[in-house]
Amino acid sequence: MAARLLDVRGLHAQYGAIRVLHGMDFSVEEGGITTILGANGAGKTTTLRAVCGMVKTKGEIHLSGTRIDGRSTEGIVRLGVAHVPDGRGTFVDLSVEENLRLGAYTRRDKAEVAADFERIYSCFPRLKERRHQQAGTLSGGEQQMLAVSRALMLRPRLLLLDEPSFGLAPRIVQELFEILGEINRQDRVSMLLVEQNAALALQLADHAYLLETGRVVISGTAERIRNDEAVRRSYLGY
Amino acid sequence: MAIACALPFVLSNYRVFQLTLALVYAIALLGLNMLTGYNGQISLGHGAFYATGAYVAAILMDRFGVPYWLTVPAAGAVCLLAGFLFGLPALRLEGLYLALATYALGVAMPQILKYRHIEGWTGGAQGIVIAKPEAPAWSGLSQDQWLYFVVLLCALGMFAIGWNLLRGRMGRAMVAIRDQPIAAEAMGVNTAMVKSMTFGVSAMFTGVSGALGAIVVQFVAPDSFSILLSISLVVGIVIGGLASIQGAIYGALFIQFVPNLADQISKAAPWAIYGVFLIAFMYVMPTGVAGLVRLVCVRLGRWRR
Amino acid sequence: MNALLHQMFSGLASGGIYASVALALVMIYQATHLVNFAQGELAMFSTYISWSLMQAGLPYWGAFFITVAAAFVIGVLIERVIVQPVENAPILSVVIVFIGLLVILNSLAGWIFSYTIKPFPSPFPERPLFGNSYVSSHELGSIGITLIVLALVFVFFRFTPLGLAMRAAAQNPASSRLVGIRVGWMLALGWGLAAAIGAIAGIMVAPAVFLEPNMMAGILLYAFAGALLGGIDSPGGAVLGGFIVGVLENVVGAILGTDIRLTVALVLIIGVLVVRPSGLFGKVRVTRV
Numbered sequence: 001m002a003a004r005l006l007d008v009r010g011l012h013a014q015y016g017a018i019r020v021l022h023g024m025d026f027s028v029e030e031g032g033i034t035t036i037l038g039a040n041g042a043g044k045t046t047t048l049r050a051v052c053g054m055v056k057t058k059g060e061i062h063l064s065g066t067r068i069d070g071r072s073t074e075g076i077v078r079l080g081v082a083h084v085p086d087g088r089g090t091f092v093d094l095s096v097e098e099n100l101r102l103g104a105y106t107r108r109d110k111a112e113v114a115a116d117f118e119r120i121y122s123c124f125p126r127l128k129e130r131r132h133q134q135a136g137t138l139s140g141g142e143q144q145m146l147a148v149s150r151a152l153m154l155r156p157r158l159l160l161l162d163e164p165s166f167g168l169a170p171r172i173v174q175e176l177f178e179i180l181g182e183i184n185r186q187d188r189v190s191m192l193l194v195e196q197n198a199a200l201a202l203q204l205a206d207h208a209y210l211l212e213t214g215r216v217v218i219s220g221t222a223e224r225i226r227n228d229e230a231v232r233r234s235y236l237g238y
Numbered sequence: 239m240a241i242a243c244a245l246p247f248v249l250s251n252y253r254v255f256q257l258t259l260a261l262v263y264a265i266a267l268l269g270l271n272m273l274t275g276y277n278g279q280i281s282l283g284h285g286a287f288y289a290t291g292a293y294v295a296a297i298l299m300d301r302f303g304v305p306y307w308l309t310v311p312a313a314g315a316v317c318l319l320a321g322f323l324f325g326l327p328a329l330r331l332e333g334l335y336l337a338l339a340t341y342a343l344g345v346a347m348p349q350i351l352k353y354r355h356i357e358g359w360t361g362g363a364q365g366i367v368i369a370k371p372e373a374p375a376w377s378g379l380s381q382d383q384w385l386y387f388v389v390l391l392c393a394l395g396m397f398a399i400g401w402n403l404l405r406g407r408m409g410r411a412m413v414a415i416r417d418q419p420i421a422a423e424a425m426g427v428n429t430a431m432v433k434s435m436t437f438g439v440s441a442m443f444t445g446v447s448g449a450l451g452a453i454v455v456q457f458v459a460p461d462s463f464s465i466l467l468s469i470s471l472v473v474g475i476v477i478g479g480l481a482s483i484q485g486a487i488y489g490a491l492f493i494q495f496v497p498n499l500a501d502q503i504s505k506a507a508p509w510a511i512y513g514v515f516l517i518a519f520m521y522v523m524p525t526g527v528a529g530l531v532r533l534v535c536v537r538l539g540r541w542r543r
Numbered sequence: 544m545n546a547l548l549h550q551m552f553s554g555l556a557s558g559g560i561y562a563s564v565a566l567a568l569v570m571i572y573q574a575t576h577l578v579n580f581a582q583g584e585l586a587m588f589s590t591y592i593s594w595s596l597m598q599a600g601l602p603y604w605g606a607f608f609i610t611v612a613a614a615f616v617i618g619v620l621i622e623r624v625i626v627q628p629v630e631n632a633p634i635l636s637v638v639i640v641f642i643g644l645l646v647i648l649n650s651l652a653g654w655i656f657s658y659t660i661k662p663f664p665s666p667f668p669e670r671p672l673f674g675n676s677y678v679s680s681h682e683l684g685s686i687g688i689t690l691i692v693l694a695l696v697f698v699f700f701r702f703t704p705l706g707l708a709m710r711a712a713a714q715n716p717a718s719s720r721l722v723g724i725r726v727g728w729m730l731a732l733g734w735g736l737a738a739a740i741g742a743i744a745g746i747m748v749a750p751a752v753f754l755e756p757n758m759m760a761g762i763l764l765y766a767f768a769g770a771l772l773g774g775i776d777s778p779g780g781a782v783l784g785g786f787i788v789g790v791l792e793n794v795v796g797a798i799l800g801t802d803i804r805l806t807v808a809l810v811l812i813i814g815v816l817v818v819r820p821s822g823l824f825g826k827v828r829v830t831r832v
Contacts (some may be wrong), residue, residue, distance in 0.1 A: 516643030
């Protein structure tokens with residue numbers, strides 16, 4: 001069994017007085033892709049925020065054995081966790097290239113950063129075309145590419161993605177997920193993917209967790225859940 | 239209340255004079271508190287309205303021979319209008335920007351008062367000296383004691399007006415606008431009208447206070463109404479307690495007596511103390527002395543039971 | 544004509560000062576959406592520091608650079624110790640804290656250095672350059688220094704990684720954390736830079752208005768006017784606004800009389816806030832209900 005990159009046990013999370021997550025257990029394997037599925041309001045976004053230290057949590061979060069719960073967001077990021085938030089979090093007033101440069105802000109290896117720029121630009125030629133353009137003027141699909149690219153510029157060990165398919169045309173989503181798969185295979189970037197589009201997510205991921213009002217109700221390999229008609233129909237709607 | 243009436247007879251003339259001034263400031267603070275504490279509109283320039291009231295009184299008394307007790311309501315009326323007019327363009331300004339605009343008003347006021355084209359009226363940089371009102375023969379009081387009671391009466395009147403206003407519909411509308419402006423608007427409160435009216439009323443109180451102040455001090459000059467006056471008023475409502483009527487009294491006592499005491503340490507000391515207290519109160523006692531008193535009373539009440 | 548030209552150059556010189564202070568104001572505003580009412584007093588206090596250093600025997604430029612560094616440190620400290628605790632407090636509290644700071648700095652200066660007006664040296668020669676009658680050497684030198692400072696600030700923000708990080712932290716603190724930027728320290732740095740810029744402005748203006756605790760009060764007002772005119776969230780706009788206000792103030796003062804100058808600032812401020820609050824170059828903000 002592969003080693004766990006991210007190991008979460010007994011995670012509770014709250015916004016002020018409102019409890020949103022009630023004791024979740026889940027993990028992401030080294031080099032694996034785990035997806036968290038569920039309806040609106042189930043707590044998926046909160047889960048990613050919790051891993052990043054953006055909400056108040058109780059419970060244990062381990063990254064390769066190091067405890068990261070309770071640390072500041074900046075600190076967790078510097079350990080190699082990149083988060084593509086819902087809404088993309090683009091720096092809309094800065095240029096595309098500046099956005100990417102910020103992704104690599106914490107890195108010291110200049111030559112490697114330059115190499116990564118080249119790779120991103122060859123992977124996403126549209127970003128190269130618009131490198132000096134203001135990020136806010138890009139289309140939805142392009143902004144999503146930019147958001148993912150910025151996260152990749154960190155050379156993260158773990159990539160958190162919050163509903164990357166949201167608001168995008170099906171063709172673009174397909175393209176995006178193919179690229180994610182490639183990145184996972186080639187660069188061994190582990191991923192924690194939160195998605196409403198269950199079909200797509202289950203195709204990409206190895207493991208899946210189903211969230212309902214802050215609790216994990218079903219977990220298992222993506223393949224098993226994909227092939228379980230009962231689960232698909234009652235929980236995932238297809 | 240009884241103490242307030244008895245004081246002028248036991249204290250020296252100078253102390254009575256100081257207390258009278260404290261009462262004057264209390265009226266101004268109530269006015270500012272209405273605007274800032276209850277209605278949430280920051281004003282760093284209320285010294286300008288105080289100055290306006292003072293000059294109206296001085297000009298009426300000195301140039302037109304109007305009896306002193308008439309000048310007070312006149313000053314109030316002028317400032318009511320001035321405040322309302324200033325409140326109209328200020329409607330579009332929120333928090334920070336309003337603070338900026340009123341700060342500009344406060345800083346510019348002394349210069350406006352010195353403007354040479356109106357020197358004939360204002361007496362320019364030297365200002366105007368006013369004759370001290372005589373106590374009527376039947377009262378048997380000294381001038382200072384008489385003035386004290388006149389001001390006390392005015393203060394009582396103004397506080398009554400203020401109390402009524404704040405307890406009524408207007409007061410509730412003011413607070414609603416402070417706390418939830420959009421909801422208030424949606425519920426039918428004419429936000430624009432209430433905010434402008436509040437500015438006007440607040441200016442009126444401060445103008446009345448200015449007129450009384452001018453009469454008590456017997457002198458108006460542009461440099462006494464600098465931005466430092468506006469800042470003193472803000473200090474007063476913060477120390478006394480925002481959104482509190484008694485706060486006006488505590489604050490007034492503070493800004494009247496602390497500088498006198500602190501002056502003996504050094505010239506710079508009063509303002510250093512103001513600054514430190516301002517910051518300290520914001521961290522530690524945001525509800526001011528009035529809040530502290532309320533807390534103590536509640537605790538005492540509980541302990542008695 | 545002569546007189547008008549002279550007024551314009553004077554206006555540019557004072558405009559440079561206003562532009563610097565306006566830039567400092569905008570830097571803090573961009574990062575925190577707050578206007579630092581104590582900016583002028585910070586500059587004044589820093590100028591006193593350089594005066595003390597010179598009294599102690601340091602040469603002008605030595606005192607200049609040490610003061611700028613000291614101002615930077617003071618700015619950082621003020622942000623970390625006094626401003627950061629009230630970061631999320633209601634606006635009234637924050638304004639009051641700033642006013643408190645203003646008052647403390649003012650009285651501290653008066654207490655330590657006394658209220659007597661002191662002359663302050665200028666590093667530029669007494670005689671006007673090329674013997675012209677329009678602009679003194681100090682005014683020209685002042686404009687020059689202002690432009691150099693502004694250029695350095697521009698280069699810093701546009702071309703260095705730290706400058707980029709500070710811009711990012713000001714625009715979008717949440718996303719900045721997600722790329723590992725320590726947003727709190729970016730704010731402190733912004734305050735430090737603003738204080739340093741203010742110190743330079745103070746040192747440049749002191750020879751003309753003489754050193755005393757209240758020397759910056761009027762200048763702060765003009766800087767506000769300039770920042771608002773140019774756009775309170777546009778650094779370039781604020782600088783331009785500062786220069787415009789400087790020239791305007793001098794020219795109007797020459798025509799209508801110098802005693803009305805502060806009123807010009809007042810009218811300008813209120814006018815801009817009412818007619819076009821975002822200024823000439825700022826972004827128009829729409830509030831969603």
